[in-house]
Amino acid sequence: MTAEIWDVVIVGAGLSGLSAADLLRKRDGSLKILILEAKDRVGGRTVSKEFPAASGVDRWDLGGQWVGSTQTHVMELIKELGLEVYPQFSTGKKVHHMGGPASKVRTYKSNFPTLSPLVLMDFIQFLWKIDRLCATVCVRDPSQTPNAAELDGQTLHSYIQQHVWTAEEHQWNLRSSPTVISVSSPQGGTQQLSERLADRVGWKNVRLGSAVTAIWQDAEWARVTTATDTFLCRAVIVTCPPHLAAKIQYEPALPTEREFLTQNMPVGHMIKFIVTYQTAFWKEKGFSGEIAAGASTDCPFAVTFDATSPRGNAALVGFISGQQASLWASKERRSAVLSSLVKYLGPEAASFIHYEEKDWAKETYNGGCPVNVMAPGLLTYYHPSLRMPCGRIHWAGTETATQWCGYMSGAIQAGQRAALEVLAEVSQVVLNEEEREVLQQSLPVQSPAKPTTSWKLTGKPALVLPAAQRL
Numbered sequence: 001m002t003a004e005i006w007d008v009v010i011v012g013a014g015l016s017g018l019s020a021a022d023l024l025r026k027r028d029g030s031l032k033i034l035i036l037e038a039k040d041r042v043g044g045r046t047v048s049k050e051f052p053a054a055s056g057v058d059r060w061d062l063g064g065q066w067v068g069s070t071q072t073h074v075m076e077l078i079k080e081l082g083l084e085v086y087p088q089f090s091t092g093k094k095v096h097h098m099g100g101p102a103s104k105v106r107t108y109k110s111n112f113p114t115l116s117p118l119v120l121m122d123f124i125q126f127l128w129k130i131d132r133l134c135a136t137v138c139v140r141d142p143s144q145t146p147n148a149a150e151l152d153g154q155t156l157h158s159y160i161q162q163h164v165w166t167a168e169e170h171q172w173n174l175r176s177s178p179t180v181i182s183v184s185s186p187q188g189g190t191q192q193l194s195e196r197l198a199d200r201v202g203w204k205n206v207r208l209g210s211a212v213t214a215i216w217q218d219a220e221w222a223r224v225t226t227a228t229d230t231f232l233c234r235a236v237i238v239t240c241p242p243h244l245a246a247k248i249q250y251e252p253a254l255p256t257e258r259e260f261l262t263q264n265m266p267v268g269h270m271i272k273f274i275v276t277y278q279t280a281f282w283k284e285k286g287f288s289g290e291i292a293a294g295a296s297t298d299c300p301f302a303v304t305f306d307a308t309s310p311r312g313n314a315a316l317v318g319f320i321s322g323q324q325a326s327l328w329a330s331k332e333r334r335s336a337v338l339s340s341l342v343k344y345l346g347p348e349a350a351s352f353i354h355y356e357e358k359d360w361a362k363e364t365y366n367g368g369c370p371v372n373v374m375a376p377g378l379l380t381y382y383h384p385s386l387r388m389p390c391g392r393i394h395w396a397g398t399e400t401a402t403q404w405c406g407y408m409s410g411a412i413q414a415g416q417r418a419a420l421e422v423l424a425e426v427s428q429v430v431l432n433e434e435e436r437e438v439l440q441q442s443l444p445v446q447s448p449a450k451p452t453t454s455w456k457l458t459g460k461p462a463l464v465l466p467a468a469q470r471l
């Protein structure tokens with residue numbers, strides 16, 4: 001098998017991989033960059049699809065959708081690509097039904113449900129506490145945060161249990177009305193961010209249907225393998241989420257800290273659904289379309305929002321997680337979603353045009369969504385391995401971001417940071433002060449255990465390839 005030679009190979013054509021490629025291209029036009037993507041499309045956890053709608057057909061997002069003004073990396077990209085954003089509709093009554101089927105269904109118009117003064121005080125003191133705590137966190141190296149081990153030893157749920165006094169507030173899902181705006185354009189949807197980045201990088205440099213199975217390194221090359229091809233390069237950027245990065249075979253094996261980290265970062269299980277309607281009947285009845293419900297035996301979703309398109313096609317979007325996502329059959333879920341919408345918004349909800357749900361756990365090369373999280377205790381000891389390059393391998397993907405980790409903006413930030421690492425290593429281009437600062441800020445204060453000699457990139461090859469696998 002003859003190996004192709006590239007300067008940089010990027011694993012994954014989601015926002016992170018394509019942002020990395022785009023920055024590399026912009027900063028050093030002489031670099032040969034190849035993106036290998038397992039799926040038959042770009043966009044990863046963003047996918048925009050057309051469904052039957054009031055005007056015939058329209059496009060909605062089944063993955064990442066909302067962006068906000070503090071998400072600077074994605075906002076800059078949207079601006080750069082000349083795309084439009086439109087505000088999330090949130091005017092009107094919001095439905096609040098926490099505490100199970102027997103509890104009272106409430107509605108409210110402000111950003112918070114109507115609460116008793118005691119519960120409101122409790123809520124505000126809790127928000128202050130969280131804000132003060134956030135200000136003490138060392139993002140670059142969380143182990144430097146005061147009480148790091150104690151904080152990292154608990155879940156958000158156990159923290160809430162400890163720090164709120166009122167029973168009602170324990171049921172809060174820490175969600176308020178989204179001060180978010182949806183990405184839009186004539187075509188609509190967030191997947192076009194990746195499609196347009198691929199236009200810029202050049203589709204000839206993006207190979208779809210190319211799942212990477214192995215990455216081998218020696219002193220001279222990184223050797224990236226798919227089922228049919230082999231590529232030699234000077235640097236690799238792996239952008240797939242940690243549980244998928246762990247499925248790639250590495251030689252030499254990755255440091256134990258890195259392996260332990262990826263084995264203990266499970267991915268969530270969330271289903272997103274869209275229901276399209278002839279008219280936005282909820283708006284006519286004074287509802288915003290926002291429902292916060294404690295998922296139960298009756299109601300499978302936790303939250304819904306208005307998703308009427310910029311072209312005016314009426315729709316609702318919602319999210320299902322927990323056992324309703326993992327144990328319920330799809331038919332059962334759909335009928336419970338519709339009967340719950342009828343219960344909260346009225347009988348008109350039963351006359352829908354189209355129901356679509358996407359179970360990301362069933363999609364190959366995802367296995368869940370929206371993001372991988374660290375088990376308690378992991379951050380304190382294994383965090384440095386999250387971004388620390390392993391020889392020629394650099395790590396990106398939203399899970400490695402230091403701002404808006406888990407979001408599209410984080411994916412872009414992480415991809416751009418990994419691109420700078422690669423530029424510093426394989427390009428003649430000199431990084432400017434701002435770029436050097438970005439790299440400095442992403443490095444842990446305390447390094448993990450020193451890499452073994454097999455990770456040295458110069459000197460005697462650490463990995464001697466069998467003759468048949470050499471060029």
Ligand SMILES: Cc1cc2nc3c(=O)[nH]c(=O)nc-3n(C[C@H](O)[C@H](O)[C@H](O)COP(=O)(O)OP(=O)(O)OC[C@H]3O[C@@H](n4cnc5c(N)ncnc54)[C@H](O)[C@@H]3O)c2cc1C
Binds near residue numbers: 398
């Ligand atoms: C339902 C849902 C709702 C969300 N809502 C929002 C939201 O409203 N706002 C927001 O900001 N974010 C949201 N997110 C999160 C956001 O979509 C992600 O953070 C972001 O898209 C991640 O980008 P990424 O490039 O880091 O990873 P990915 O998009 O996962 O890209 C990784 C790519 O690697 C590929 N890959 C995996 N293994 C291999 C392999 N072995 N070889 C080659 N390729 C491989 C995958 O196919 C994928 O294309 C949501 C996500 C989901 C699923």
